[in-house]
Amino acid sequence: MMVDPTRTESVVTTSGAVLLTKTVDVSGLGADLTAAMAPWRTTATVHDPAKIVLDLAMTLAAGGDCVADVAAVRAQPQVYGQVASDPTMSRVITRLAADVEAVSTAISAARAAARERVWATARPLEGIAGSVDGGLVIVDLDATTVTAGSAKEQAQKTYKRVFGHSPMCSFVDHGAFGTGETLHLDLRRGGASPKGADMHIAALEAALAQLPAAERAQVLIRTDSAGCAKKFLAHLAEQNLQYSVGFTISELVKDALAMLPEAAWVTAITNDDADPRADAQVAEITLPRPVRDAETAYEPWPPGMRLIVRREYPHNGAQHLITDIEGRRYTVFATNTRGRGWTLPTLELRHRQRARAEDRIRCLKDTGMANLPFDSFAKNQLWLDIVALASDLLAWTQTLGYHRHHPIRRWEPKRLRHRLLTVAGKIITHARTTTLRLPTDWPYNHHIRHGWQRLAA
Structure with missing residues (x-):
């Protein structure tokens, strides 16, 4: 040639x-x-x-x-x-x-207006708008880290022990047949904590502002245990929002697990087809009231909160954690979802699918976020x-170019470009x-x- x-x-x-x-x-x-x-x-x-x-x-x-x-x-x-x-x-x-700050607000307003038009043309979610059962709009909040050199302003050692920034991200989960959408990205200094009720409330408000007005009544908020704060959960309850939030395994949780009868455990499921998950069980627990004296202030968890726990043996090669009990890995989350069809295995599967937020973050890093220029x-x-x-x-x-179950709806940016x-x-x-x-x-x-x-x- x-x-x-x-x-x-x-x-x-x-x-x-x-x-x-x-x-x-x-x-x-x-x-x-x-x-x-x-x-x-x-x-x-x-x-x-x-x-x-x-x-x-x-x-x-x-x-x-x-x-x-x-x-x-x-x-x-x-x-x-x-x-x-x-x-x-x-x-x-x-x-x-x-x-x-004003420019970011303007760009966000333009994105929200366009999103409402897109969703009116082709709603990217399963179910019916306005229906909580099956029509949920699942919003994932998650912090991540972006490595950066020391010359960049506010680059610091992050909570993951790398040097850079700690953006807070929010996404809409399209479900099994879509890639999801980015609602808001907030660049934070490197040393910012991934925890904190105020930070999660601010991220929540920015995410809700991006949703079409007709969709905001059936929102589910998912976070990992970094979002497990009484103030944040109380805020969600006051806003009549559903939530599925990771819960820290404290001594009270361990006491509740110790009192749980074996018959309370039911088999977990692997996917939406309800295939059983081998060696994994789910149960609901009730926290015992903490012992306190008359001088100790006690702020209760919001009413209607349920605690659901999954136990399973770690896969081969996985490191054991200090929270493992008798060789089993325990994961706890809090939710306020009730009603027909929301069985314990279904709720646990819905919370486990929060891992798709990590896929969204990886896709963002393939779309310019990995390199703050x-x-x-x-x-x-x-x-x-x-x-x-x-x-x-x-x-x-x-969403607009392909029907709901078309394989292209699941393609990540690298494959879509290639x-x-x-x-x-x-x-x-x-x-x-x-x-x-x-x-x-x-x-x-x-x-x-x-x-x-x-x-x-």
Whole structure:
């Protein structure tokens, strides 16, 4: 093969990204961003700040992980339109970061408006909107860590003993047939604790603001034991929200387990088809009242709280924990869910599926979150807002372009890019008609065609 760099063709290398640009149009995201970010546009503005933010989100959605990667988007105006130069982008980012709190609020408002439009077109969840039984909107709250060099502002030793930042994340779980959506990303200093009622309440409020108004009455909040605080659970109860929150195994819990009869344990299930989970059992426990004197203040747990525990033997090779009892691993969570169909194994399975939040975090790190490109904390917070925007674009493309049980709804960003987005194609304009020509033998052409037809319908 001979390569001649002096001869070029009008070829686009991410032709599948027309699905993303079509999603922007269908969801109204572009117009929402333009309206929300109008205060940062002046009469001298040539490149709209909203378009610059959207171009960066497109860059991340297509596989980039830094600002310089926007060059690949700029080189394909047939797909993405005109893209600002690097110096212009740098100046706009600096200007937006100077007012980052207001800018983040504006971007979040635009995302919420577009999300409501997408959900009205194709609700991504099983069940019926407005119905708690089967129509739950499950919101996962979870903190993570992002490694960073010491030059970055507020980078510190994190709770995972790495150096960097500790963002707080919130997601909607689409269930078994979808990837889920990012609701909110809050960049926090590295030394911030993953625990704390106030922090979880703030994350909850930001997440609820992202949901369509009609969906907020049937929300379930899931967290790990970092969210197990009386103040947070009381707040959830006051808001009439359901919850499923990891619970610390304290001495009171151990006392309750010691008093639990063997007949109280029932077999756990593996999946929604209720297949039994080998050597795993579930039971409900009641905490004994703590011993206290007249001078000791005692703040009770919120009324209606149930404690459910799972026990099983650790898998081969797993390290034993100090909370293991007689060789068994115990996991406890608190919930206020009651009603028909919510058996102990079903509730335990629902809480165990919180692990999908770890998948969402991994996907975010594949979509720009792993690399915070700026030294400024405010700029990196703006970067996380753009990461959330890119994540939404991918999820909404899957939701609007493919039916509920289509395998593509479960594809993570890496697979979506490799098979659909980063395929070379040729855009030809003839007789006032623009046509995208894909490689003849590309094995996923039918998926791209199917997604485009549904988006364009």
